Amino acid sequence: xxxxxxxxxxxxxxxxxxxxxxxxxxxxxxxxxxxxxxxxxxxxxxxxxxxxxxxxxxxxxxxxxxxxxxxxxxxxxxxxxxxxxxxxxxxxxxxxxxxxxxxxxxxxxxxxxxxxxxxxxxxxxxxxxxxxxxxxxxxxxxxxxxxxxxxxxxxxxxxxxxxxxxxxxxxxxxxxxxxxxxxxxxxxxxxxxxxxxxxxxxxxxxxxxxxxxxxxxxxxxxxxxxxxxxxxxxxxxxxxxxxxxxxxxxxxxxxxxxxxxxxxxxxxxxxxxxxxxxxxxxxxxxxxxxxxxxxxxxxxxxxxxxxxxxxxxxx
Numbered sequence: 001x002x003x004x005x006x007x008x009x010x011x012x013x014x015x016x017x018x019x020x021x022x023x024x025x026x027x028x029x030x031x032x033x034x035x036x037x038x039x040x041x042x043x044x045x046x047x048x049x050x051x052x053x054x055x056x057x058x059x060x061x062x063x064x065x066x067x068x069x070x071x072x073x074x075x076x077x078x079x080x081x082x083x084x085x086x087x088x089x090x091x092x093x094x095x096x097x098x099x100x101x102x103x104x105x106x107x108x109x110x111x112x113x114x115x116x117x118x119x120x121x122x123x124x125x126x127x128x129x130x131x132x133x134x135x136x137x138x139x140x141x142x143x144x145x146x147x148x149x150x151x152x153x154x155x156x157x158x159x160x161x162x163x164x165x166x167x168x169x170x171x172x173x174x175x176x177x178x179x180x181x182x183x184x185x186x187x188x189x190x191x192x193x194x195x196x197x198x199x200x201x202x203x204x205x206x207x208x209x210x211x212x213x214x215x216x217x218x219x220x221x222x223x224x225x226x227x228x229x230x231x232x233x234x235x236x237x238x239x240x241x242x243x244x245x246x247x248x249x250x251x252x253x254x255x256x257x258x259x260x261x262x263x264x265x266x267x268x269x270x271x272x273x274x275x276x277x278x279x280x281x282x283x284x285x286x287x288x289x290x291x292x293x294x295x296x297x298x299x300x301x302x303x304x305x306x307x308x309x310x311x312x313x314x315x
Contacts (some may be wrong), residue, residue, distance in 0.1 A: 004086040004115075004171050005029060010078065010102065011091035012036075015119055018146040021050055021091055023056040025060075025147070026175040031081035032074045040074040047072065050147055053296065057303060062128035082110045087171065089140060100128050107131035115164055121192060124185045126157035137257050140179075141189055148302050150178040150315055154187045178315065194233065197256075201254035204257035213283040219251045276297040281311060 007023045009016050012034035020032040020043070034040055053066055055059035060068075075081050083089060088110060090102055099118065103125070106116050112133065117140040120126050131137055139155035152172050156165050165181060174181040181191055188196060198220075205211050209220070227236060237245045248254075269275075269282060276282035277291050286294055308315045 004137070004167065006031070006084050008033060008081045008085040008088045009091060010034075010081065010088060010106070010260050011093075012039045012043035012074070013091070013144060015144060015146060016091040017046045018144070019091060019119070019142065020072050021047045021068070021147045022175050022177075024068045028071065028175075031085065032070045032072055033076065033078050033081035034074075035076060037076055040076070044069070044072070044074065044226055049296075050145075050299075053300060053303070057300070059303070059307070073234055077106060079109045082106060082114070085114050087115045087117065087168070089117045089119055094120060094123060096123065096128055099123065099125060100130070103129040103131055103137070108132060115168060117168065121189075122187060124187070126159075128186055135161035136164050137253070138164060138168060139185075140172070143191065145299060145302075148299060148306060150306065151191060152177045152179045153182055153191065154179050155182045155185055155189060157185065200257050200259075203260075203263040203265060207263055229305075230312070 006029045007020075008031040009020045009023075010033050012020075012032050016032065016034070020030045024030045024047075032040065032043060034043070048069060051060060051065045055062050055065060088106055090099065090106070092098055092102055099120070103116060103118075106114075112117065114133075115138070116131065116133065117138055119127075119142055120139060121141055125139065126137070129137060134157065136195045137157055138160045139153070139154065139157075141153040143149040143151055154165060154169055154172070169179045169181060180190065185313070186193075202216055205216055206213065224236070231239060273279060274281040274283075277286060277294050280286050280288060280291075306315060
């Protein structure tokens with residue numbers, strides 16, 4: 001397995017700029033590419049703001065900020081971004097035709113040694129992507145914002161080489177992430193499948209008037225959500241007692257909500273233009289604050305929680 005020194009990130013949007021920051025902060029040379037010229041200075045500005053937050057929290061020295069930014073070069077030319085890349089992450093729109101075309105392009109412009117990864121959150125790229133290096137193609141599914149959230153799901157394809165999986169896993173550990181390896185494609189992978197089950201229950205409770213949004217979130221944060229960073233969902237069964245969970249699992253009193261294609265609550269919110277943080281209102285009203293301000297406040301809390309969990313030895 002060749003040494004990875006240069007990383008290219010394709011797509012400078014919500015995920016892309018943060019991915020570039022992750023690698024640059026660990027000393028890697030980074031190319032950040034986007035077809036939209038205006039996206040690149042915006043991405044640089046977001047990275048600078050992220051680094052400024054880390055300086056304020058004492059996690060980065062002011063003098064290190066410039067070095068990180070200097071290690072990130074930007075370009076609209078994909079050939080320039082990839083000509084010396086050892087590892088490429090595609091973080092473009094979730095569209096099959098776009099991804100198929102992108103991987104074909106990457107296969108043509110990257111050196112033969114380059115590993116090609118997709119940040120897709122749900123697409124089975126292995127069923128439609130065509131390259132001359134299937135042994136070097138895999139999924140690395142990051143979570144927003146990547147420079148804060150530790151988990152990365154590494155998904156191997158049917159022809160992905162073990163050396164590729166091992167090399168990418170080692171790389172992710174080196175940049176401070178917590179990778180898990182999924183041995184074959186599964187829609188939703190692991191974390192999103194668990195989140196989807198919770199979302200279905202949440203919408204069932206709201207649509208049927210069992211509880212308010214505020215009460216559901218409090219029930220989450222003040223009970224099992226508080227235990228999750230320490231116990232997870234599997235070890236929690238050990239603590240409750242496997243025999244007890246076995247009995248409750250089979251008692252028949254609980255039924256998962258049936259799969260639905262829509263939610264009355266969400267349909268109503270969307271029709272009212274209440275789209276969440278990006279519109280200032282969703283299930284909750286964010287008091288006229290900008291999305292940037294709201295997200296920055298949340299990012300600071302996430303960073304503090306992450307650092308606390310590190311001290312406890314849980315991350």
